[in-house]
Each structure stands twice: as C-alpha cells, then as structure tokens.
Amino acid sequence: MADNPQAQARPARPLSPHLTIYHWAPTMLVSITHRVTGVGLSVGMLVLAWWLVAISNGPDGYQGFYNLVGSPIGLLAMFGFTWALAFHTLNGIRHLAFDLGYGFKKETARLSALLVIGLSLLVAAAIFALVWTGHAGYLG
Amino acid sequence: MQTPLHKVKGMGSSHSGTGHFWHERVSSVALIPLTLWFGYAVLGLVNASEVTAISFLAHPVNAILMAAFVIITLYHIKLGMQVIIDDYVHAAGAKIALLLLVRFAVIATGAACLFALLRIASL
Numbered sequence: 001m002a003d004n005p006q007a008q009a010r011p012a013r014p015l016s017p018h019l020t021i022y023h024w025a026p027t028m029l030v031s032i033t034h035r036v037t038g039v040g041l042s043v044g045m046l047v048l049a050w051w052l053v054a055i056s057n058g059p060d061g062y063q064g065f066y067n068l069v070g071s072p073i074g075l076l077a078m079f080g081f082t083w084a085l086a087f088h089t090l091n092g093i094r095h096l097a098f099d100l101g102y103g104f105k106k107e108t109a110r111l112s113a114l115l116v117i118g119l120s121l122l123v124a125a126a127i128f129a130l131v132w133t134g135h136a137g138y139l140g
Numbered sequence: 141m142q143t144p145l146h147k148v149k150g151m152g153s154s155h156s157g158t159g160h161f162w163h164e165r166v167s168s169v170a171l172i173p174l175t176l177w178f179g180y181a182v183l184g185l186v187n188a189s190e191v192t193a194i195s196f197l198a199h200p201v202n203a204i205l206m207a208a209f210v211i212i213t214l215y216h217i218k219l220g221m222q223v224i225i226d227d228y229v230h231a232a233g234a235k236i237a238l239l240l241l242v243r244f245a246v247i248a249t250g251a252a253c254l255f256a257l258l259r260i261a262s263l
Binding site: 035038041045048049052053055058059085089092095096099130131136139140 | 175260
C-alpha cells in the first residue's frame with residue numbers, strides 16, 4: 001500500500017467500543033449462541049457419523065459406542081448436543097422469520113430471543129425426561 | 141469466480157451474488173422437518189439393540205431420510221463454517237487452509253455416513 005500522509009493522525013483517534021463495554025441483551029446472547037451451537041453441532045455431526053459407522057461395523061463396534069455414550073461424560077455431551085440442536089433449530093426458525101421481515105421490533109426481537117432460550121431448554125429437558133422415565137426406545 | 145466476468149454479471153465482491161445466503165436459507169428450511177424426523181428416530185433408538193437399529197436404518201424410507209439429513213446438514217455446516225472463517229480469520233493463508241479443511245472434512249464425513257448406510261442396508 002502507498003504511504004498515507006495522514007498516518008500519524010490515526011493513533012490519537014478513539015477506538016470503537018468493544019465487547020466488554022456493552023450491556024448484554026438477550027438478542028446479543030442468542031446471536032452468538034446460534035454461532036457457538038452451530039460449531040458444536042458440527043462436532044455432533046462427527047458423532048452421528050461415528051454412530052452410523054459403528055452400527056455398520058457389527059456388534060463390537062456398536063457396543064463400544066454405546067458404552068461411551070452411556071458414560072457420565074457421554075451423557076453430558078448428548079445433553080449438550082440435544083440442547084444445541086433444539087436451540088439452533090428454534091433460533092433458525094426465528095432467523096427465517098427475520099428474513100421474511102417479521103419480528104424486527106426491539107421488544108419483539110427481545111421476546112423471541114427469550115422464548116428461544118426457554119423453549120430450547122424445555123425441549124432438551126423434556127427429551128431427557130422421556131429417556132429417564134423409559135419412554136424412549138419405542139422403535140425397539 | 142476469479143475473472144472480471146463477475147463484474148459483468150453484477151455479482152459484487154463476493155463473486156457469487158446472493159448464492160451463499162440463499163443456499164443457507166434453503167438448506168435450513170429443508171432441515172426443519174428432517175431434524176424433527178431425526179429426533180424421532182434417535183429417541184426411538186435409545187438403548188435399542190443392534191438388530192433394531194439395523195432393521196430401522198435398513199428400511200428404504202429411513203435410509204433415504206437419514207442420508208438426506210446427513211447430506212443437507214453437512215452442506216449447511218460447510219456454508220455456516222465458511223461464514224465464521226470469513227468473519228474471524230483474516231490471514232489469507234490460514235483462511236484458505238481452513239476453508240479447504242472444512243470442505244474436505246465435510247465430504248469425508250458424508251462419504252463415511254453414506255457408505256455406512258449402504259453397508260447397514262446390506263447387512
């Protein structure tokens with residue numbers, strides 16, 4: 001790049017506000033969480049691939065996968081993936097509504113953000129409650 | 141597109157117009173019903189025996205739905221990860237390396253899933 005004659009004047013200018021200066025709002029939290037859950041679910045996709053390959057590998061591979069997923073750490077990860085999928089799906093629907101031009105009013109966006117947080121936790125808890133009370137595994 | 145053709149076609153600095161944005165939306169719409177089915181399938185197979193899991197996934201309808209879920213999810217992942225890399229990685233070398241890594245990983249994962257599904261169907 002060519003030399004900028006005004007280069008010396010630059011450092012004195014104020015920097016734009018960064019993350020730490022903002023008062024966190026539900027809309028900001030949900031926005032970054034959508035991205036974080038997206039990355040988390042990409043890892044979850046690898047676990048899904050592992051599950052399919054394990055099933056195709058016969059009894060030994062299948063049992064090994066199930067033992068790991070059934071361990072405390074495995075269950076915690078599964079709860080994380082369940083909540084992340086619920087959150088990303090619900091907030092994805094919220095974003096599709098934005099794309100269609102709905103829900104842009106400040107209060108509406110705030111309310112839908114809180115709704116996504118609450119509903120995603122509820123869905124994840126309900127799914128694990130179904131498993132805990134023996135209502136899962138109905139395809140067996 | 142590296143040639144000046146994108147200027148002629150009016151596709152702007154992204155070189156691909158609104159294609160990326162639109163594909164992300166279309167894949168997300170397709171994933172809503174597929175995710176509901178996926179939840180139904182996985183919840184129904186919790187603690188299931190291997191025979192149950194195989195007979196479920198070997199059924200043509202379930203095999204096709206699972207393949208569709210996997211392929212569209214991986215495509216959606218490729219698009220989403222590209223946005224994140226574009227946003228946070230500014231060094232040209234690292235950016236290209238990461239974009240290539242995502243593409244290769246997505247294709248490898250998809251190939252493994254589809255091969256596993258075919259193998260399950262033939263068990």
